[in-house]
Amino acid sequence: MSLNSVNWSRILVQIAHHFYAYFQCAPSLDAAPLPVVEIVVPTGGGGNLTAGFIAKKMGLPIELVAVVNSNDIVHRTVQRGDFSVSGSMTSTLASAMDIQEPYNMERIFWLLSGSDSSLVKSLMEEFYTTKKVKLPDKLQKGLLEVLKTASFSDAEILQTMQDCWVENRYLLCPHSAVAVGYHYRHPCHRPSR
Helix, strand or coil: CCCCCCCHHHHHHHHHHHHHHHHHHCCCCCCCCCCCEEEEEECCCCHHHHHHHHHHHCCCCEEEEEEECCCCHHHHHHHHCEEECCCCCCCCCCHHHCCCCCCCHHHHHHHHCCCCHHHHHHHHHHHHHHCEEECCHHHHHHHHHHEEEEECCHHHHHHHHHHHHHHHCCCCCHHHHHHHHHHHHCCCCCCCC
16 A cells, blocks of 8 residues: 555545644634634645645635745646646656656646536546646636745755755755745745635
């Protein structure tokens, strides 16, 4: 049995992680409505991101940010509706994110399309046949409304690792550096409600 993020049991555990992170980071649970917490998810296959969308659908007040390395299919899909495999995969420092075909995007499309199985089936059949799909405008706009994204090069990953070491004497792994790098880029960002 595999426990990568294609396995539904891993997604279930990751949903609990989002709730745990929320309760650790929320400034107060006494406010009504509950405060929004931004969760930055380094992603390749999109499993933890899928878990975040499910947690959000369950009512958890979070904003999701997907951060990727230079293998940026998730970023391109959200920003431009370009769900396509690039010419070649680049080996990066954040190697667990070196993915050209994020296997959980099908679940994310389903969650954000109003559970439109016919649409998702059509998109995924086209993707698996041609390796490229232009998302329908409505789906791409829906992604943009609920998901921020960023892409980081190896040079930016190394710079983030160095900055974190200098500031905190903490050595980030390259995968965590992709997420921390987002906050270095957006130091004053506050989630909206």
